Amino acid sequence: MIAKPPLLIPHRGCVLVADGRKALVLRNEGYPLNPDLQVQHAIEALPNPPAREQGTDRPPRVRVDERRSAIAQTDRHEQAEQRFVAEVAAGLNRIAGPVSALVVVAPPRILAALRLAQPERLRRVTVAEIDQDLTKTTVSEIQRHLCGR
Template identity: 35%
Template sequence: MKKTVTWIVVADHQHARVYAHEGPGRGLQAIDGMTFDTLLEPSRDMKTDRPGRKPASGGAIRSMTPAIDPHREAGEKFIGGVAKAVSGAAGRKAFERLVLIAPPRALGEFRKALPDKVRKMVTAELNEDQTKTTDKDLADRLGAVLAI
């Protein structure tokens, strides 16, 4: 009988770890090359002190504020990179099922970043931040979702 491999992605906007689970009694195995980290500076350090100004057509001066918070944009880019790596592995048939564990906003960004084919592989989502959880505690936490 062919084993069913489930990948578990534990992420927020700065850290991500990916684990494999190959069935009951097998525990979780961290996947080599699938740990991601970035440093997000505070938003105030990622942009200029003041928005630019330019005269409007009517003569009044208008502020040119950025459309998106650079901190948030960097976090979305990080999630997109992790989703791309996971999607690539799905294309190589590295796993059959996917579990996503992330805080609410990051989880929503994962849903948007994953292609439909990979999104259909998602069997569970946990709407919480577990990035600082030890591997053992994570395995205990996943007992409700997987037969660890």
């Protein structure tokens, strides 16, 4: 197994750790070889009630040439995740202030949504994208996972 080199996050660089319900914005108050990630903002999505409370229990039906077909129901949880990710991406510019370097850590599906929703300025300063869910880990574990320290 080949060991990957530790990620070097510049001084005052930001790390966005997100999933579909929670996002952490961390700033490196240390230096690339001696990182010190500090929480700058924590964002949580609004509660999303169970699907049974958000719609009908049977999918709607339509008639197509004498036959009836069911229509796939809208996944309200998926829509809520996509809205949250878009809000985080748009708000990151305001939340983090001037960012010289950005590392984005998220599960693959959320990472793709963040990539599409990010303003161009943040895309240019993104130095790494890591496809893992680290939102349930502590800041020290995130730092150890990213920087090897």
